[in-house]
Amino acid sequence: MNRLRKLTILADAAKYDASCASSGSVKRDSSGGRGVGSTTGMGICHSYAPDGRCISLLKLLLTNFCIYECSYCINRASSNVQRARFSVEEVVDLTLDFYKRNYIEGLFLSSGIIRSADYTMEQLVRVARCLRETHDFRGYIHLKTIPDASPALIEQAGLYADRLSINIELPSVHSLARFAPEKSLLTIRKSMGQVREHIDEAKESRHRRRRRRAAASTFHYSPAGQSTQMIVGADDSTDSDILSLSHNLYRTYDMRRVYYSAFSPIPDAAQTLPARPPPLLREHRLYQADWLLRFYGFGIGEIVETDRSGTGMLDLDVDPKLAWALRHRDLFPVNVNRAPLETLLRVPGIGAIGAGRIVQARQFSSLRFKDLAKCGLSTGKIAPFVETADHHPSLTVLEDQDLKQRFMRGASPQLTLFS
Amino acid sequence: MFVLEVDSFARWRQQARELLKRAVVPEQIAWRQAGQAVLDFGAGAGDFLSLPVRDASPKVPQRFLALAEEVACFDDERRWSMLYRLAWRLVFEDRRLLDLKVDDQVACLYRMQKSVARDKHKMKAFVRFQRLETELGSGEHAAHFIAWFEPQHLILPALAPFFVKRFTTMRWSILTPRACAHWDLQQLTLTAGAQRRRDTGDDIEQLWLQYYKSIFNPARLKLKAMQAEMPKKYWRNLPEAPLIGELQRDAQRRVDKMLDDGYSQTPGKAVQSQYLRAQQQRLRNR
Known part of the structure; x- marks a missing residue:
């Protein structure tokens, strides 16, 4: 099988991994080196596919042969998909060839499990080691980590990679047993814990040096941290279940990102899957909620109402912050000239950047309504929720039962493709 | 005045x-x-x-x-x-x-x-190099990477050091309408602007085009999101851009086919293997 054919199969097999981030690593470049590559800390997206996803890394599977039977996965053992396998050298060459033409920031390598977890993990580590040591490659490397691999291999992987990730796959033990019977939540969590420990040790080694308490000896271990991915819509977990788990993962393992992947229709699908994929909009709402939890000071209970009539699901019609505001109309309008930053962040239509600009600009003079547009805000969206000396939304607007409808008219038809 | x-x-x-x-x-x-x-x-x-x-x-x-x-x-x-x-x-x-x-x-x-x-x-993202063989003074040949790009602003002089640091061990030139930058492994030189050029891509470009097709998931077509980040003004210098129309037109058919075909009926050869089934069982019983 030639290189083109293998690439076709093994890129196709890799596209269900959502992550393509190349940001957050240490800064380095190729000056004084034998090879190519640099990382600036900021990710660069070198292209965009028609699905709107960024192409930053060369995302490949080393092989799509697999002994596992995860029903949502196109590469599960029983699938009739065509199989292929790259050699270590082939992946290394392809990465360098693409990098030198400025197509990519680096490599995101994953693999089906062949022979054993350790054998597979060792192959992945060999690719990374060859790029770093033989070719002095200084671009970005993201390695998918096989949770069952031995601690020694996981330790090595982080010395070559900028980021490691271990997929949590599904929101509950029950679902994991049903849809990914060879995977074990215990091992997944143990490996995540191990990765976190190594990352913390590496950070500590650099802090020590900065404080000049110890001489020399610092090292990097997965400097862009670790991330994970969860399949959405294959099982019956609620959004509340999913967000609670994410919250736990962020805290316990210091995750940089939890990726949500609405499971996608695949050729030759397993019979245990639901007949239709979930609306893509659900995935989008989960990302929005994830942001509110991490950067906007919201609690899970505020975003998904689980108590009262709650279904534990996010409203698909409007974004979660707007949904919260519509449930708490008594807290509005907010006076943009007086409200503290935390309150501004809770206004629909005001993001972190907009809120920062308001706080800065109002030090000079009291803001009028039209000044908010200059702060980069959409005045149409915020109008019912804010007040200034020259703008008081009439109470009838906030009490209007149709307020929600007003916002829904602008909804994008693209996102509702499957609903 | x-x-x-x-x-x-x-x-x-x-x-x-x-x-x-x-x-x-x-x-x-x-x-x-x-x-x-x-x-x-x-x-x-x-x-x-x-x-x-x-x-x-x-x-x-x-x-x-x-x-x-x-x-x-x-x-x-x-x-x-x-x-x-x-x-x-x-x-x-x-x-x-x-x-x-x-x-x-x-x-x-x-x-x-x-x-x-x-x-x-x-520009950092969308510059695309092609590998050409050029003759050095001594009659020897060496790889030279060439890119043609049309930035909106006058940014090449400010950006050239970024490319030097990233591709230090490659000979390269970036040509734009109002300035050109050349790196010869030792020194960066800026020269006047050049005419548009489009060499037929090298053999790696074919692999890149195939990669672009394969990584696209037809079940998630979102052209607006793509264009917000990759505006059309950059398309004429991106080798992958001509594929977009074809991928878009074919997406719905591919999704319909997957949904119509429905569930897998005939399990693949792999699960008929006793060895494999034993391995799966061992993992499940842990």
């Missing part, structure tokens, strides 16, 4: 400093891009130097200089006078002016800076 010629940020900075020392108001200056025909207004550039110095070291915030250096790449001749007006206001009106985002001129400065920064970011 003083007419001043500027060809670079460094030159503008030097002139602006002398002008501010003498408190020359912005309305009295006409800034001209060097190399363009200049109408004679009857007053030359040097004249203002004879004015008395009011303040030997006028100060603007460091932050302004960083912003100004970026805005100096903006493709509009009025940038120089705009920058001077803001420098003047920072010195004589309010040193905190840059925080006043609702001021029209300040807002304009940030808009221009954002446009330049975005163009720079997109």
Whole structure:
């Protein structure tokens, strides 16, 4: 099988991994080196596919042969998909060839499990080691980590990679047993814990040096941290279940990102899957909620109402912050000239950047309504929720039962493709 | 009226400093891009130097200089006078002016800076090299990587060091309509602009095109999201862009087929293997 054919199969097999981030690593470049590559800390997206996803890394599977039977996965053992396998050298060459033409920031390598977890993990580590040591490659490397691999291999992987990730796959033990019977939540969590420990040790080694308490000896271990991915819509977990788990993962393992992947229709699908994929909009709402939890000071209970009539699901019609505001109309309008930053962040239509600009600009003079547009805000969206000396939304607007409808008219038809 | 010629940020900075020392108001200056025909207004550039110095070291915030250096790449001749007006206001009106985002001129400065920064970011992303064999002086051949790109602003000189640091061990040239940059493993050289060129891609380009097709998931077609980040103005220099139409047209058919085909009926060969089933069982029983 030639290189083109293998690439076709093994890129196709890799596209269900959502992550393509190349940001957050240490800064380095190729000056004084034998090879190519640099990382600036900021990710660069070198292209965009028609699905709107960024192409930053060369995302490949080393092989799509697999002994596992995860029903949502196109590469599960029983699938009739065509199989292929790259050699270590082939992946290394392809990465360098693409990098030198400025197509990519680096490599995101994953693999089906062949022979054993350790054998597979060792192959992945060999690719990374060859790029770093033989070719002095200084671009970005993201390695998918096989949770069952031995601690020694996981330790090595982080010395070559900028980021490691271990997929949590599904929101509950029950679902994991049903849809990914060879995977074990215990091992997944143990490996995540191990990765976190190594990352913390590496950070500590650099802090020590900065404080000049110890001489020399610092090292990097997965400097862009670790991330994970969860399949959405294959099982019956609620959004509340999913967000609670994410919250736990962020805290316990210091995750940089939890990726949500609405499971996608695949050729030759397993019979245990639901007949239709979930609306893509659900995935989008989960990302929005994830942001509110991490950067906007919201609690899970505020975003998904689980108590009262709650279904534990996010409203698909409007974004979660707007949904919260519509449930708490008594807290509005907010006076943009007086409200503290935390309150501004809770206004629909005001993001972190907009809120920062308001706080800065109002030090000079009291803001009028039209000044908010200059702060980069959409005045149409915020109008019912804010007040200034020259703008008081009439109470009838906030009490209007149709307020929600007003916002829904602008909804994008693209996102509702499957609903 | 003083007419001043500027060809670079460094030159503008030097002139602006002398002008501010003498408190020359912005309305009295006409800034001209060097190399363009200049109408004679009857007053030359040097004249203002004879004015008395009011303040030997006028100060603007460091932050302004960083912003100004970026805005100096903006493709509009009025940038120089705009920058001077803001420098003047920072010195004589309010040193905190840059925080006043609702001021029209300040807002304009940030808009221009954002446009330049975005163009720079997109150029880092969308430059595409092709590998050519070129003859060195001695008759030997060596790989040379060449790219043609059309940035919106005058950013190549500012960006060339980024490419040097990334591709230090490659000989490369980036050609644009208004400037070209060349790296010969030792030294960076800037030359005048070039004509559009499009070599037929090397053999790796075929692999890249296939990768672009394979990584696309037809079940998630979102053209607007793609175009927001990869605007059409960049398409003509991206080898993968011509594939977009075809991928888009075929997407719905591919999804329909997957949904119509439904569930897998015949399990693959793999699960018929006893060895494999034993391995799966072992993992499940852990």
